Amino acid sequence: MKLIQRASGVMKAFAIVLSVALPLMFAVSAADARIGGGRSYGSRGSRTFSAPPVTSTAPNAARPLDRTMAQPGRPGAGAAATGGFNRRPGMGMLGGLAAGFLGAGLLGMLFGGGLFGGLGGLSSMIGLLLQIGLIYLVVRFAMSWWRRRNAPAYAGPGSGPAPGPAAQANPRSGLGFASASNAPPLEITPSDYEAFERLLGEIQTAWSNEDVNTLHTLATPEMVSYFTEDLRANDARGVVNKVSDVKLLQGDLAEAWRERTTDYATVALRYSLIDKTIERASGRVVEGSDKPQEVTDVWTFARLGGGKWELSAIQQT
Missing domain, CATH: 3.10.450.240 (Nuclear Transport Factor 2; Chain: A,)
Structure with missing residues (x-):
């Protein structure tokens, strides 16, 4: 029981850190107000x-370029284009869903409900392991997505x-x-x-x-x-x-x-x-x-x- 309570405390502290860090990570580009x-x-x-x-x-x-009107294979299209944007703003739909699910789980843990109330929350070792595993997978997915988003995506020579x-x-x-x-x-x-x-x-x-x-x-x-x-x-x-x-x-x-x-x-x-x-x-x-x-x-x-x-x-x- 003490082991479970100790693990519960560690997970709650981890949840607090993530709940603070993730919004800052996704909103880092908003810190620059200049043109x-x-x-x-x-x-x-x-x-x-x-x-x-x-x-x-x-x-x-x-x-x-996060946002451009140019289209691959159409030289010079961006300077004179009047159509819609080809943008990659913010997190996107998939990133938003992932962050939403993660945020919901973290809040559940902070208030003692866990990610899945039906599994008995942190009072169940199985429930605890499932929560740890799910949080690990979601965080790993979010970080992988974030690295891919910010990695250079330029075409090669030619x-x-x-x-x-x-x-x-x-x-x-x-x-x-x-x-x-x-x-x-x-x-x-x-x-x-x-x-x-x-x-x-x-x-x-x-x-x-x-x-x-x-x-x-x-x-x-x-x-x-x-x-x-x-x-x-x-x-x-x-x-x-x-x-x-x-x-x-x-x-x-x-x-x-x-x-x-x-x-x-x-x-x-x-x-x-x-x-x-x-x-x-x-x-x-x-x-x-x-x-x-x-x-x-x-x-x-x-x-x-x-x-x-x-x-x-x-x-x-």
Whole structure:
């Protein structure tokens, strides 16, 4: 009997830890309030499902795009698409069901009912073993699903045009940009780097001001649709995300290429900013602070027919 009571105490403590840890694990991406929300979305033409090369600014692989309008085998579809989203938000139906069943079982254990009341709960050794086994399987399934969701899901070589040949480094003075190890087939000039740095600040400012009209002039329609959706979500929560003091610290080119009449450039950006979320009614800061923080993203820009660059995708590292 003492053994059963001791096992019951251990299982209840384990249940408490899981009940606290699982919601934090599944909601970790919500901690980033800046533009993009800590997620990866947008389109990169025919390379949407290919990994951009790592750079000295972003030595870790960029995350796959969680949301994109592009479709495999249709180069450039994402930039002009107007159809539905191909997204992987949150946990999904299967993950939600698993978490729901697990949560229900944990609550049952916390209140002494166990996962299966008909088996006599923790007063029965058989019931205890079944509960331990079931919790182990469910937790193992949930963790396996979580690792698969966050593992790189890029296609292998051949999913897009081959990168350009290797070239010597060519630092860009005064802009914070330097070349990557692979020279792109599309030449990126100092004026292009200036445009990328300017867009970084202007997009963050427009987001902070909730200025959708200005965002339409700085990003592709696909990206603006995502930003608008996030701004509506903030409005529903009664908060506004304020971003200020955006400063580029380091940047380099990952790759650049041309597809028919559209040019693409993917750059790694390390920058500092003040990121805080404010309650509209009271002005109280509910997330973030006035302390600057550093972040590293991989941004893809696109321009049609030699026009102006627009933001086409954001990827987290």
